[in-house]
Amino acid sequence: MPESTRVVAWSETPEEWKFQKTRQTWLLLHMYDKEKVPDKYFTILLDYLQGLQGGARDITVQKAEAFMKKFDGSDVEDPKLLEKCERIRQVLQLLS
Template sequence: MREAGIAAKKEEPKKPSGAELALEYLTSWSKKPKEWKFQKTRQTWLLLHMYEKEKVPDEYFSILLDYLEGLKGSARDVTMQKAEALMKEYDNSDTEDPALLEKCERIRKVLQLLS
């Protein structure tokens, strides 16, 4: 290949996605609390995507609820405000979409936990 002038492509190791890193962070918080370190980026990703079942599967959502119990300060306040706003938005829509109903159930759980 070198003689033909074709550069061989090096296989770059696949970098984990934001979702994988965030779920790994959550698992570490749950299973290895002594080794766990707070990471604002991972927490932000989890808070942004926690209502989406495709991004945060059910088995992680239960861990996330435990994690949210320790949420403090503005992160807690903002999470509550966003959850309340989403709940109002979905209450005003009369859709029967199963994905939306699952999302509403998650929002309810977060609101119950944080209030």
């Protein structure tokens, strides 16, 4: 089962779901990639991110802000890059 689909287990049966750092790390690394985390899972991932705490939350915000600085002011026309920027904005709105 792909890592992106495992977040569904959290949303459907949170009482049975077990935290796994490697799984969370994979999701945080790939959450902006629509091919690795399709839209239907990204929505669930946003719900999961609301509960993100401590260092993981801080680092996620820092990385998202760094990505936005990189793309801000640039003339982004690549559809994949635009999708990534939109996901980054959603994460920043949620966690900031």
